Amino acid sequence: MNPADLRYTKEHEWARDNGDGTVLVGITAFAQEQLGDVVFVDLPKVGSHLQQFAKLGEIESVKAVSDLFSPLAGEVVGLNPKLKDAPELVNQDPYGEGWMLKLKVQDPVQLRSLLSASDYEAHLKSQSH
């Protein structure tokens, strides 16, 4: 269910290695399900420098608001332009069209410190008890 080629955080973000020193970042299917209809995604400006696991912004749904955390340290080099007018893409396609930002990663080895899909699934199971 959670794509095997991604790495995950305990806070329900994912990172996709683009193979060129950059990653795409988004939130998981579980996270969007918990939030409900996303109405606004508050992201940092292009050029911002983020620490690993630092708060990068907020995601607001009809009923809730949640902090977003950066899976990796790096520089924001791109934002998903579709999210401004269609934040519901996060609900509809959290691993595809609903991607949030593109990071130029300081240290790609950091990806290995994140959870694999099966570790993330185990984390979800342990949370539900």
Add this chain to the structure above:
Amino acid sequence: MPDPLARTLLYPAHLALGARLVPFAGWEMPVQYNSIVAEHLAVRNNWGLFDVSHMGRIQLSGAGAAALLDLVVTSGAADLPLGRSRYGLICNPEGGILDDVVFYRQTEQRFLLVCNAGNRAVIGAWLTHHAQRVAGAQLEIISDQTIMLAIQGPHAVQQADGLFSGVPSSLKRFTGASATFQRTPVFLGRTGYTGEDGVEVVAPVAVGLSLWNALIGAGATPVGLGARDTLRLEAGLPLHGNDISPSINPIEAGLERFVRSTGDYIGKAALDELRAHGSHRKLVGFKSAGRGLVPRHGFRIMRANGQIGEVTSGAFSPCLGVNIGLGFVPPACASPGTSLEVDVRGSRQHVAVTTIPFYKRPTR
């Protein structure tokens, strides 16, 4: 240990439909079945079904029933024609709003009053207490013997006609009448809380589940409290506990037209005074120019770096595609077009005062 949450008769139906259930006013209610935005749009474009059985329902009867309502409700009842409904406020002697209610004149001497779920006990006690002062007024609290459903949307009346033998379309807006469902008498009101046309049904518990199932079977979209809130906000309707409360009076809340200046009722002296001397604050509507962080209840309204008021309700509006809300500001800042800022978790969101309702049904 806190009391467990109450459940309406339709709780198993909500579970079966996969609803997400949340606490609301002491009840375990569906906030959404699917997506709040999808449910909202289903009501605006098609027809939706709400379980509102958690609300209070009180039958007032006898020669003194109209006089009792005259005493406790700001809009009065003695002059209410047969079959009509009316909205009003029940105020304390200081003019603070104990609840906002809708009541229907069913016969010369019988009324049905509907109050908010969270105020069932307060309003029941208030009416019971004041009935002692009015000869010939009897009360029966029928909340637990009945269910209540709201069927709302441009296709609601036409669809409801199929279940109620054409009675819905025979009703003018804001009137009510008896009908039958499965040979059981029910009461229908052409009223609602969404800004759409539709009917609300009060039915005995014995037919509640089969009425719900029949409506779902006919294609109604089940709609939870999440969309109920965004719909009423788009329609500019206040929510007791958010926009109005015992510490808020109808004059400052923009509900003056429901406060009569004749007769005598609880709170009249205070409200006459408030009407004469003006309010220090006014409840206004506001909206953002585009999408952004959502202003919510309790957030500060700012102008030139100082707090001037606060948000009482706020949400993203699915129909307008921007954020909308209600809040209190000084009368000098209440004109439509006035620029304001809302402090949303430290970030300033620009909004402008606007007239309500935010959304009006396109004329067909």
